[in-house]
Amino acid sequence: xxxxxxxxxxxxxxxxxxxxxxxxxxxxxxxxxxxxxxxxxxxxxxxxxxxxxxxxxxxxxxxxxxxxxxxxxxxxxxxxxxxxxxxxxxxxxxxxxxxxxxxxxxxxxxxxxxxxxxxxxxxxxxxxxxxxxxxxxxxxxxxxxxxxxxxxxxxxxxxxxxxxxxxxxxxxxxxxxxxxxxxxxxxxxxxxxxxxxxxxxxxxxxxxxxxxxxxxxxxx
Numbered sequence: 001x002x003x004x005x006x007x008x009x010x011x012x013x014x015x016x017x018x019x020x021x022x023x024x025x026x027x028x029x030x031x032x033x034x035x036x037x038x039x040x041x042x043x044x045x046x047x048x049x050x051x052x053x054x055x056x057x058x059x060x061x062x063x064x065x066x067x068x069x070x071x072x073x074x075x076x077x078x079x080x081x082x083x084x085x086x087x088x089x090x091x092x093x094x095x096x097x098x099x100x101x102x103x104x105x106x107x108x109x110x111x112x113x114x115x116x117x118x119x120x121x122x123x124x125x126x127x128x129x130x131x132x133x134x135x136x137x138x139x140x141x142x143x144x145x146x147x148x149x150x151x152x153x154x155x156x157x158x159x160x161x162x163x164x165x166x167x168x169x170x171x172x173x174x175x176x177x178x179x180x181x182x183x184x185x186x187x188x189x190x191x192x193x194x195x196x197x198x199x200x201x202x203x204x205x206x207x208x209x210x211x212x213x214x215x216x217x218x219x220x
Contacts, residue, residue, distance in 0.1 A: 003125040009078065038084050
């Protein structure tokens with residue numbers, strides 16, 4: 001079973017994906033880390049983020065076992081990843097890596113921007129998580145503040161809107177809702193309410209597909 005969770009930055013998809021993976025007993029991949037790791041490799045070697053040849057080489061050299069997730073977080077890396085992710089050649093280089101992860105025994109939970117539309121169009125469960133730009137900016141500000149970073153709400157909101165535009169308008173695998181995805185708007189939901197809604201979507205899709213999970217999907 002494959003669960004594909006897509007959505008824009010700071011919509012809450014990563015948190016939901018991690019918790020769903022835990023309840024389902026499935027491995028989880030935050031595909032955004034692939035692009036952050038690619039950007040990090042370029043910056044560490046003094047390469048320009050628009051250097052396609054270097055970016056593709058960095059993407060092809062990634063291993064899913066050596067990510068330092070904390071080092072890849074933060075506002076700077078989010079913006080850098082968004083730039084790298086808009087490069088068609090980089091996205092192509094990472095497709096097979098993501099699809100191989102999804103083929104793990106029993107399935108997997110993947111979250112990103114194009115999981116349900118490009119990477120795993122065959123996924124049994126597809127959820128598109130969204131929220132208003134203002135809500136997402138507030139969440140990101142709180143997250144960055146907790147990490148000890150300086151916070152400027154206006155700048156963060158502008159970053160969110162810029163990334164949304166870049167993700168939606170890129171030539172390859174633009175951010176969009178898969179036709180068979182369920183849209184989950186978390187603008188007015190806290191994490192527990194959003195999680196409960198996501199669980200309901202998963203349970204309904206599993207029943208429709210005649211799939212039973214190894215664990216009971218209930219809020220913990």
